[in-house]
Amino acid sequence: DAEITQSPRHKITETGRQVTLACHQTWNHNNMFWYRQDLGHGLRLIHYSYGVQDTNKGEVSDGYSVSRSNTEDLPLTLESAASSQTSVYFCASRDSSGNTIYFGEGSWLTVV
Amino acid sequence: GDSVTQMEGPVTLSEEAFLTINCTYTATGYPSLFWYVQYPGEGLQLLLKATKADDKGSNKGFEATYRKETTSFHLEKGSVQVSDSAVYFCALSGGGRGSTLGRLYFGRGTQLTVWP
Numbered sequence: 220d221a222e223i224t225q226s227p228r229h230k231i232t233e234t235g236r237q238v239t240l241a242c243h244q245t246w247n248h249n250n251m252f253w254y255r256q257d258l259g260h261g262l263r264l265i266h267y268s269y270g271v272q273d274t275n276k277g278e279v280s281d282g283y284s285v286s287r288s289n290t291e292d293l294p295l296t297l298e299s300a301a302s303s304q305t306s307v308y309f310c311a312s313r314d315s316s317g318n319t320i321y322f323g324e325g326s327w328l329t330v331v
Numbered sequence: 332g333d334s335v336t337q338m339e340g341p342v343t344l345s346e347e348a349f350l351t352i353n354c355t356y357t358a359t360g361y362p363s364l365f366w367y368v369q370y371p372g373e374g375l376q377l378l379l380k381a382t383k384a385d386d387k388g389s390n391k392g393f394e395a396t397y398r399k400e401t402t403s404f405h406l407e408k409g410s411v412q413v414s415d416s417a418v419y420f421c422a423l424s425g426g427g428r429g430s431t432l433g434r435l436y437f438g439r440g441t442q443l444t445v446w447p
Contacts, residue, residue: 250433261420261437262375269433277434309374313433320424320435322367324374 222246225310225323232330238297240326242310250313251293252320253277253285255306262309268293300330333358337421337438344411344445352406352441354395354421362423364388364397364404365435369418378406378419411445418442 264277379388384399
């Protein structure tokens with residue numbers, strides 16, 4: 220079955236380190252998204268991509284970057300991790316009909 | 332811009348009680364509306380959706396009707412179970428011009444706890 224997977228599922232890192240969260244989907248969806256989930260805020264959009272070599276900033280993009288070198292992957296990089304980036308991160312992709320968005324299982328990141 | 336406001340929790344119910352979680356939205360154009368559920372330690376799962384006014388989404392005993400006149404999409408279930416304990420998120424997508432294509436705008440989530 221096609222799916223969307225994230226790794227690592229859990230990570231603890233130190234302030235100032237670079238961290239990359241992987242997202243891989245096997246549906247061949249063009250549209251992919253990264254959200255972060257924080258208590259009291261719901262999910263907020265970090266970055267998104269509509270296809271290979273396309274990346275766009277969401278509402279909370281500061282301190283994050285993404286790259287899209289192929290259709291299947293949209294890795295999220297924290298250039299210099301900060302304690303404010305402790306969160307749960309969700310990757311998502313959107314099917315061609317436009318109305319169903321699939322989520323990965325999440326990556327729990329703690330910055331100490 | 333597009334936004335979603337949902338009833339804040341937590342909501343605590345006894346098993347077999349009736350559930351309503353209110354959700355209202357602001358959007359230009361004609362958004363699609365969703366309810367997602369997140370069980371403890373897991374990701375988000377699509378619970379139900381509606382893509383046009385007066386549509387009713389339903390799944391696992393949950394229902395929500397897309398009401399354009401009241402800009403609402405309230406989630407209901409007639410008889411909740413302990414296994415329904417989770418966080419529920421209302422979301423919309425694709426309101427119209429100016430909306431980011433395909434992105435979801437989420438409410439803040441409502442924690443539901445059902446006691447036996």
